[in-house]
Amino acid sequence: MADRYLSFTGTGPGRFLSRRLGLPQPAALRRWSPERPSLDGPLLRVTAGKSGLDLAPVLARTGLEVVEAVPAGGAAAGAAGVAAVVLDASGVRDVNGLGEVHAALHPVVRSVAASGRVLVLGAPLDAGDHHQAAAQQALEGFARSLGKEIGRGRTVNLVRLADASAAESTLRFLLSPRSAYVSGQVIQVGADAPTAPGDWDRPLAGRTALVTGGARGIGEAVAETLARDGAHVVVLDVPAAEADARRVAERLGGTALPLDITAADAGERIAAALPDGLDVLIHNAGITRDRRLVNMPAERWSPVLEVNLASVLRTTDALLASGALRHGGRIVATASIAGLAGNAGQTNYGASKAGVAGMVRALAPRALAEHGVTVNAVAPGFIETKMTAAVPLFIREAGRRMNSLAQGGLPVDVAETTAWLAHPASGAVNGQVVRVCGQSLLGA
Numbered sequence: 001m002a003d004r005y006l007s008f009t010g011t012g013p014g015r016f017l018s019r020r021l022g023l024p025q026p027a028a029l030r031r032w033s034p035e036r037p038s039l040d041g042p043l044l045r046v047t048a049g050k051s052g053l054d055l056a057p058v059l060a061r062t063g064l065e066v067v068e069a070v071p072a073g074g075a076a077a078g079a080a081g082v083a084a085v086v087l088d089a090s091g092v093r094d095v096n097g098l099g100e101v102h103a104a105l106h107p108v109v110r111s112v113a114a115s116g117r118v119l120v121l122g123a124p125l126d127a128g129d130h131h132q133a134a135a136q137q138a139l140e141g142f143a144r145s146l147g148k149e150i151g152r153g154r155t156v157n158l159v160r161l162a163d164a165s166a167a168e169s170t171l172r173f174l175l176s177p178r179s180a181y182v183s184g185q186v187i188q189v190g191a192d193a194p195t196a197p198g199d200w201d202r203p204l205a206g207r208t209a210l211v212t213g214g215a216r217g218i219g220e221a222v223a224e225t226l227a228r229d230g231a232h233v234v235v236l237d238v239p240a241a242e243a244d245a246r247r248v249a250e251r252l253g254g255t256a257l258p259l260d261i262t263a264a265d266a267g268e269r270i271a272a273a274l275p276d277g278l279d280v281l282i283h284n285a286g287i288t289r290d291r292r293l294v295n296m297p298a299e300r301w302s303p304v305l306e307v308n309l310a311s312v313l314r315t316t317d318a319l320l321a322s323g324a325l326r327h328g329g330r331i332v333a334t335a336s337i338a339g340l341a342g343n344a345g346q347t348n349y350g351a352s353k354a355g356v357a358g359m360v361r362a363l364a365p366r367a368l369a370e371h372g373v374t375v376n377a378v379a380p381g382f383i384e385t386k387m388t389a390a391v392p393l394f395i396r397e398a399g400r401r402m403n404s405l406a407q408g409g410l411p412v413d414v415a416e417t418t419a420w421l422a423h424p425a426s427g428a429v430n431g432q433v434v435r436v437c438g439q440s441l442l443g444a
Contacts, residue, residue: 049091184439213285267318381437
């Protein structure tokens with residue numbers, strides 16, 4: 001369903017009225033397209049503290065011109081400004097260093113263009129130095145607070161890293177239109193050596209990706225995005241949705257796999273259907289059976305836990321044990337901010353999605369060590385789908401506005417985030433639960 005309020009506030013009368021009434025003023029977000037794959041304008045690099053990161057080669061490959069000062073007129077009212085500001089604060093080790101953070105960003109925040117990016121780079125917390133840990137943790141509160149005030153469709157994220165080269169896929173994603181609905185996030189990047197793709201425009205070429213619940217909605221968008229990136233996509237959905245699954249698969253040059261993911265032998269059947277193995281496993285299938293706990297019978301509780309969590313655990317275990325997931329593989333599961341922050345009427349759904357996050361955090365280090373496979377999750381917020389279109393009007397409007405970007409996301413926003421986590425160069429990103437929620441004001 002179209003966001004009529006967003007369209008209205010994009011007009012002259014709408015802007016005037018919303019300002020006078022103190023109403024949210026969402027900005028139309030700039031998303032990726034083949035015609036405009038990059039942000040417009042230069043990337044401003046600033047530093048706080050003494051950094052040891054070698055950022056120059058990675059930033060040079062983002063497709064943005066790197067500058068050390070705001071171009072003349074770039075901070076003036078109405079000027080186009082810079083596409084992004086990258087603040088390297090990895091060398092901040094004490095409270096005085098936080099003063100340098102303020103000094104670096106305070107003069108240039110106004111120069112960030114609409115739908116631009118502010119990316120703060122921090123360091124892993126040093127357990128042996130509580131001053132460093134305090135200063136680096138402070139960056140989290142700083143970045144999330146800035147994200148809630150910066151406006152105009154701009155996003156702010158924090159990446160903790162020790163090696164810039166290991167973070168290339170992450171920096172490319174966060175400094176591009178692909179991350180339009182990702183804001184207020186803290187992402188940990190390890191030091192694993194990246195696997196650079198032969199073609200950054202088609203990084204999944206030669207790889208096979210399975211998307212559960214791929215016949216419609218977010219799953220269909222994920223399948224489309226992975227196919228765009230070169231993957232052979234297997235669209236898995238329940239037998240009742242076989243016609244839709246085949247339609248999507250044929251359009252993408254992929255394969256349909258009608259299968260009930262809750263079947264006890266689903267993992268074995270997937271492995272049998274893919275004798276050459278699997279590179280990317282996307283757990284997207286999910287259902288809701290909303291009702292307050294006092295009115296929720298077991299028949300509304302059990303199916304949600306079975307589809308959203310138990311099937312994810314069983315299938316993952318089976319595919320890892322059988323070796324069907326090849327070394328260098330990626331598992332991306334779908335959590336939800338309902339599981340991270342809770343939601344009235346969704347104790348079953350919230351439990352299932354929080355369980356997904358728990359699985360990711362516990363399994364990730366072991367799966368990487370034993371199988372060479374990373375495990376991450378996306379946690380969508382309010383996404384414009386047929387399901388949210390059926391939500392009563394005032395609840396739907398509240399869901400759309402209660403985030404820093406003051407609008408709902410699109411299925412493609414979840415898909416782009418999933419594709420980044422599935423990227424062959426994202427091997428240093430492991431055990432992360434990344435919210436795709438426009439920085440929800442609840443639990444974010």
